Amino acid sequence: MQTQTYFLKPLLIKQILCIAVVVSFLFACTKSAEQKTTTVDCTVEKSFNADIKPIAQNSCSMDTDCHGAGSTSGPGELLTYSEIFNARAAIRAAVASGVMPKDATLSASDKNAILCWIDNGATNN
Secondary structure, three states, rough: HHHHHHHHHHHHHHHHHHHHHHHHHHHHHHHHHHHHOOOOOOOOOHHHHHHHHHHHHHOOOOOOOOOOOOOOOOOOOOOHHHHHHHHHHHHHHEEEEEEEOOOOOOHHHHHHHHHHHHHHOOOOO
16 A cells, blocks of 8 residues: 555656646746737827727727627727727727727737827827
8 A cells, every 4th residue: 555655646746747837838828928919119199089089980980890889899889988998908908919900900000009098098188
């Protein structure tokens, strides 16, 4: 009986260490990928009215299939400052990952404007 216990302990220790290493790699890879997709250069402050509203009107709220009147897609309608402000976390994640807009691509400049505006407090200016 002692022989079985002696071999069981090293095997159990090896399994625990192996699981710990795998979990560590998974978390390390996830964090690294997140940083690459969300880092932006915000040297110029962005304005809601001048920069963000036109992008939203042209790319997000043109019809109800995306975020126009009556939309239930994602955060719903994105027609007003309040709606966009309230959905800013979801918008940031979707724009940074390239998921939004659904059937189009934002220019690098538009993507940067949205991310910078949100990162700088998403003010109504």
